[in-house]
Amino acid sequence: MNNNLCCRLRRLGAGGMVVLTLLVCSRSSAGQPNSQPTFTVVPLGVKGGLAEGNLSAYLVAAVGSPAYVCLDAGTVYGGVEKAVASQALTGAAGEIIRTSIKAYLISHAHLDHIAGLLLNAPDDTPKSIYGLPGCLRTIQSDYFNWRAWPNFGPGGTPPSLGKYQLRELVPGREIPVENTPLQVQTFVLSHGRPFQSAAFLVRSGRNYLLYLGDTGADAVEQTDNLRQLWQAVAPLVKARQLKGVFMEASYANSQPEKQLFGHLTPALLLRELGVLAQLAGPEAMRGLPVVVTHIKPTAGNEKDIRQQLREANTLQLRLVFPEQGQRLEL
Template sequence: MHGKFLSLLTLLLVLSVSTSAQKKARSFNIVPLGVKGGIDESNLSAYMVGAAGSNNYLCMDAGTLHYGIEKAVSKHTFNVPAETVLRQYIKGYFISHAHLDHVSGLIINSPEDSTKSIYGLASCLETIKTHYFTWDSWANFADEGEKPALKKYSYKPMEPGKPVSVEGTGLNVQVFPLSHSNLTGAAYLVKNNDAYLLYLGDTGPDEVEKSTKLRELWQAVAPLITKGQLKAVMIEVSYPNEQPDKSLFGHLTPKWLMKEMQVLQSFTGEGKLKGFNLVITHIKPPQKNINKLKQQLKQQNTLGLNLIFPQQGKRLQF
């Protein structure tokens, strides 16, 4: 009996050490405020990204803010009022492109928000400046554009190859251009110490877009995967495979995503993507299409990727 007790105690200690090591290894917290594309205005692309153990976050896109924060509070992801999360926890916005489903939450919540910066490619910020934060369409809460400028937000144009640090977060962010039909979108590579997270805004496959932007991105991040430093990729898949290529409008299907993952594997080496975290974003309603898309992804996942379907308000940790 004494030997059995010692064995049980040893097992519990091993499990405790293992669990502690896993927790210690976590580098990022992600809180999805909106996970869909399409017509559901209460659940559009927006993801809070922070260093593990911190309440200081970046917001990757801002399609839905207030409803998503309320959802996170209701799920006890946050134990503070929603206005605290909006005003104090979010330290800056990284907008992939200026389509409404990626910026509407930012615009609508601006009167209640606190002073912070909006980051993005110059073309994206120019659209926000000239189409949204104007006195005809809303009010100019930014530091440039139509007068009077209320100066709550400051525009921070980003350039590929020039990482930026966001004060108070400990995070460093680098931008990569993407091809999204007629627009140049953006992907953001977030760095926390020696760990990385990659967030992609809307993008079409290189073959359809007649582009090499995804290939260049995969080539850039492949060494981080082989070293175990890239913890996850967040990437859109908008339509099931039945969507014709001519009607993709700069989006991915399960078939095209897996073709792009094959390109990524050509840079990482065979087998390196097995178990790798792939967070699927921007799935468009209706629900029957969402169900079909998820089934197709699972069926075509020959690389053994760890497919993750985020839920609004529920924390992810990597």
């Protein structure tokens, strides 16, 4: 088995079916694997565009809690079905969406990060959508407008159905995620200047999970957004409180910088995490789980990205390549 992962076997029912849960080992203060997870993560979609049934969306809950927040929502229903089939979730897909997903955190309003939310809105229950102000304005004015889709928002083109409350996030301010035990702090990312995306630092107790929406590298985007993020989380890395980083690598290293469109390659991803290592210390980075997201599913791209990341992994990160519907514990 991949040495970046631990595993847990559970035997279910009289038929004796065995279910495998991937356990992305957290680290003790000595850098050794610690089997006590803090977060349950169910990937509903892991790809970056093209694969219509497998677009960015990750359910996250505190371990032992049935209350999930959905980080982005490119694919929802199809991903829940896959998770039910693998025993990562239990129940009917529609009921899970209505009752187990308590809120959405949307990094930006591109369709591959929000299509699943829109398509399932007619059958969903009232809940909140959290995002940066520009993201929420796009959702309300460009989607919930009775032209692209019925107005399930609280304002905009009447009649507003008010199923979703749009809750603006203030960068740097931590707030509770309603109906969950989780807290979230938001950071601004650059996704092809001047377009913004967001990173979400999710807290459960004293431990954290960091999810980055689509982002370009600081040098390419000519910003310092990622450096500011790394400065904020470096103390958590040092203290072994950061359980994992979800970060994109959309294209292989052969992609020209002028055609990245606000995305990362393996080389750029590792360069950025090298900045974090400078701030937190290389030893603190060793074994840090990095869940690689948003890989474009074009021919040969994923194979190249995996190989390039593994070959250049001098930081000794725990590289994790998530699979749709397969539960992770961090």
